[in-house]
Amino acid sequence: MGYSYINSREKSAFTPRVQMLFIVFDAVILLLFGMYLFFIYQDSKFSQQMQDIKNNTIKVQNDISDLSEKIKKVKEKELFCEKIYTKNTLLKDSTKNIFELFPKEIILSKVILSDDTLILHGKTPNKQLYNTKLQIPLHSIYSINKTTLKPLDNGWYEFSSINESKKR
Amino acid sequence: MRLTPSDESIFLLALSTFLLILILLFSFLILVPKMQNYRTQDIKLQEITSTLNTYKKIKQQLSLSLEKSKITNQHLLAALKQDFDIEVFYNKYKNYFKTMQICKEKSPKEYDLYDINTILDKSSYKIFYNFIDSINKSKWIIKIDTPIRLKRDTKNDIDISFSIKVYLPSQSHL
Numbered sequence: 313m314g315y316s317y318i319n320s321r322e323k324s325a326f327t328p329r330v331q332m333l334f335i336v337f338d339a340v341i342l343l344l345f346g347m348y349l350f351f352i353y354q355d356s357k358f359s360q361q362m363q364d365i366k367n368n369t370i371k372v373q374n375d376i377s378d379l380s381e382k383i384k385k386v387k388e389k390e391l392f393c394e395k396i397y398t399k400n401t402l403l404k405d406s407t408k409n410i411f412e413l414f415p416k417e418i419i420l421s422k423v424i425l426s427d428d429t430l431i432l433h434g435k436t437p438n439k440q441l442y443n444t445k446l447q448i449p450l451h452s453i454y455s456i457n458k459t460t461l462k463p464l465d466n467g468w469y470e471f472s473s474i475n476e477s478k479k480r
Numbered sequence: 481m482r483l484t485p486s487d488e489s490i491f492l493l494a495l496s497t498f499l500l501i502l503i504l505l506f507s508f509l510i511l512v513p514k515m516q517n518y519r520t521q522d523i524k525l526q527e528i529t530s531t532l533n534t535y536k537k538i539k540q541q542l543s544l545s546l547e548k549s550k551i552t553n554q555h556l557l558a559a560l561k562q563d564f565d566i567e568v569f570y571n572k573y574k575n576y577f578k579t580m581q582i583c584k585e586k587s588p589k590e591y592d593l594y595d596i597n598t599i600l601d602k603s604s605y606k607i608f609y610n611f612i613d614s615i616n617k618s619k620w621i622i623k624i625d626t627p628i629r630l631k632r633d634t635k636n637d638i639d640i641s642f643s644i645k646v647y648l649p650s651q652s653h654l
Contacts, residue, residue: 327488330495337499344506351514358521365528372535379542386549386557393556396623396647397616403624404612411605423630 409453415445430454432473435464442471450475559621564592564646569620576611578637591645593625600638608640621647 326334406425414420418441422433430450436442439461451457454475461469485493550557566582574580577598587593600608615622625643633639 329488329492333492333496333499337496337503340503341499341506344503344511348506348511348514351511351518354518355514355521358518358525361525362521362528365525365532369528369532369535372532372539376535376539376542379539379546383542383546383549386546386553389560390549390553390556392647393553393559393621396621400612400616400622400624403626403628404609407612407628408609419632420630421632424627425630426627429627 413446413449415441417441418446428477430473430475432471432475434471436461436469436471437467439469442469446473453477556621559619560647561649562619564620564648566594569618572618573611573614576607576614577640585643591623591647594644594646595641596644597639597641599633600640602632602636602638605638615644623647 403425410423410425410430418434418436420432420434422431424431430453436446442459442461447457447459450473454477456476456478457473458475459471459473461471464470566584570580570582577600579599581597583595585593585595612624615624623645625645628640628642631639631641
């Protein structure tokens, strides 16, 4: 048996093939870990985004209820004013009707106009004129008519008429 | 010929198997649940973003509606903010009548009540209609109250007396 004079080379566990294996697995593990970190980052980002969106939604919902309330108030104001304007216009029309209703022959001395009542005082040359030209139109407007006619010395009649409608 | 695996090959096989198991465990136990969670959260985020966008559209429509309503009712809204000035009212409307007197009455909280006594020329009674039309266009919210009393006076003119209700901003009628 012969002996070699060459020193034995040192053997390492990290042979080129093992090193290659480590490189491949390292790359895979690095990639997977990178993905894991990405998901963790996204997770925290989602939580933040969701919280922001939820806060935003609450704010927008509050704005919507505020706007609805404001619109409601404007509508209420509009309705309120329209009601007043309509009543004024109706009053104007009622006054107009009364002035136009009276024949020239009948002299009015006093008129009291309410929402559903009309009180008239005046003078008429005769009963027939009053009945045909005033009583009939009044009767068509008001459901209750109470009229008193008093003869005057000059042959005319003084009348007092209370007219009411049952609208209310 | 019989192949016998070298020590290195056995080491490599064992190491590969170990690393593969490690990777599979990491993937299925940690990475896959994370990925599923990511997808779920992404869908949820899209849903709530869509809800937010719907609310934003509603808000925009309501804002437009409010602006439109404000523009349409500009006169009314301005009138409800306007303080009543009896002097201005008198100077503006005295010309409709021969004479005009206005005095403030005791009023409830909702409005201020004023009594108006006027004398109108018999031939120009139509001016009273113009007066009412003008009241409806005035810078205050005024309601002509009933009863309206019309009386023929000695000069054959018409005495008209009535009340007006003036709705003021400070009063809580709305």
